[in-house]
Amino acid sequence: MGKEIVFDNVRKKYKDIEIIPNMNFRVEPGERLILLGPSGCGKSTILRMIAGFEFVTEGEIRLDGQVVNDVPSGKRNIAMVFQNYALYPHMTVLQNITYGLKANKVPLTEIENRVDLALDIVELKGYENRKPHELSGGQRQRVALARAIVKKCEYLLLDEPLSNLDAKLRVSARKHLLNIHEKFGQTFIYVTHDQIEAMTLGQKIVLINEGEIQMFDTPEHIYNRPANVFTAQFIGSPPMSVIEARYENGKMYFGNQEYQLDQQWVDFLKNYTKKTILFGIRPEHLEISVSYMDNSLVGVVNYIETQGKDYGVYLQLNNHEVVALSERKNWTVGGEKYIRPMQTELHLFDPDSRLNLGYPETMTSRYDR
Numbered sequence: 001m002g003k004e005i006v007f008d009n010v011r012k013k014y015k016d017i018e019i020i021p022n023m024n025f026r027v028e029p030g031e032r033l034i035l036l037g038p039s040g041c042g043k044s045t046i047l048r049m050i051a052g053f054e055f056v057t058e059g060e061i062r063l064d065g066q067v068v069n070d071v072p073s074g075k076r077n078i079a080m081v082f083q084n085y086a087l088y089p090h091m092t093v094l095q096n097i098t099y100g101l102k103a104n105k106v107p108l109t110e111i112e113n114r115v116d117l118a119l120d121i122v123e124l125k126g127y128e129n130r131k132p133h134e135l136s137g138g139q140r141q142r143v144a145l146a147r148a149i150v151k152k153c154e155y156l157l158l159d160e161p162l163s164n165l166d167a168k169l170r171v172s173a174r175k176h177l178l179n180i181h182e183k184f185g186q187t188f189i190y191v192t193h194d195q196i197e198a199m200t201l202g203q204k205i206v207l208i209n210e211g212e213i214q215m216f217d218t219p220e221h222i223y224n225r226p227a228n229v230f231t232a233q234f235i236g237s238p239p240m241s242v243i244e245a246r247y248e249n250g251k252m253y254f255g256n257q258e259y260q261l262d263q264q265w266v267d268f269l270k271n272y273t274k275k276t277i278l279f280g281i282r283p284e285h286l287e288i289s290v291s292y293m294d295n296s297l298v299g300v301v302n303y304i305e306t307q308g309k310d311y312g313v314y315l316q317l318n319n320h321e322v323v324a325l326s327e328r329k330n331w332t333v334g335g336e337k338y339i340r341p342m343q344t345e346l347h348l349f350d351p352d353s354r355l356n357l358g359y360p361e362t363m364t365s366r367y368d369r
């Protein structure tokens with residue numbers, strides 16, 4: 001069973017460059033945590049500090065209550081899976097998987113039992129005698145996973161382990177990962193910049209930008225009630241439209257166009273009258289129609305992109321662009337269309353702090369699902 005991880009005022013600098021100014025979080029024992037964020041935000045650095053491959057500049061990392069800042073990597077009870085798998089090319093699958101165990105003098109029958117189970121989980125029985133170059137990318141990735149799980153560590157750290165796989169293999173690899181976690185219950189720390197992976201694998205997600213935590217919560221909360229504009233726009237594809245609006249007399253004004261809010265929002269916004277608000281709406285919550293709809297706005301179609309089943313329709317709404325998802329195919333660029341945000345799906349943000357203003361009480365139960 002996995003153990004707790006705590007970041008307590010952790011700071012990391014590479015020479016004079018500050019990568020992580022001050023980071024605090026706690027991972028529950030046996031939890032699957034995803035470190036998510038754009039390229040260069042510091043995800044791998046965080047993982048490498050947990051693994052003991054990087055020093056902490058200031059603050060403490062505690063594993064199961066013990067400060068590990070000065071504990072060497074090999075003594076941290078950690079297994080790590082790398083993006084490039086890091087397999088030994090001259091060794092067979094079996095030798096790759098057992099190498100670390102033999103080096104640590106684990107008894108032979110114990111090694112056999114562990115390997116048997118690991119090969120079963122990653123579905124590689126029969127491949128024991130192949131060398132890495134005789135395997136597909138997906139199979140190599142599974143060898144790396146098997147090698148990590150036979151170590152029977154309390155912490156499993158994964159640095160973008162699926163990024164070299166195609167979309168189909170990623171789906172089956174995610175299933176293997178969940179299987180492994182169910183069987184062994186390690187504390188998982190999983191680095192990715194792929195929001196689908198984060199949403200499907202994470203029990204919690206920590207979303208990072210420029211070395212700072214933007215939100216630390218469940219995938220559902222991150223999607224349904226993003227703490228700030230960054231979170232709102234990082235998750236979801238196409239991203240949430242967030243545009244400036246002025247609030248007055250129960251209405252949102254987008255330039256000269258107005259949109260009447262429901263009573264629950266009017267009550268909620270009583271202190272915001274005549275203020276500018278950032279108005280957020282996800283594409284799937286922006287209705288679009290060629291014919292007039294009550295309380296709708298008018299937008300001009302800028303361009304259309306196919307999303308598979310749906311089409312992303314990008315529209316100009318005064319000075320801003322918004323995007324709606326539609327199953328209908330034959331939208332024409334340049335045409336005026338009616339768009340209407342769904343009242344129960346609005347997200348409003350402060351224009352200065354860019355923080356979420358919250359939701360009317362009548363709506364919060366929906367977001368707590």
Ligand SMILES: Nc1ncnc2c1ncn2[C@@H]1O[C@H](COP(=O)(O)OP(=O)(O)OP(=O)(O)O)[C@@H](O)[C@H]1O
Binds near residue numbers: 040
């Ligand atoms: N050894 C190093 N020396 C100096 N700067 C470094 C070093 N390692 C990483 N950095 C810098 O630290 C920042 C964070 O890097 P890190 O690899 O943690 O990002 P990341 O979020 O994992 O990115 P990616 O998703 O692209 O792998 C980057 O700006 C990077 O250039």
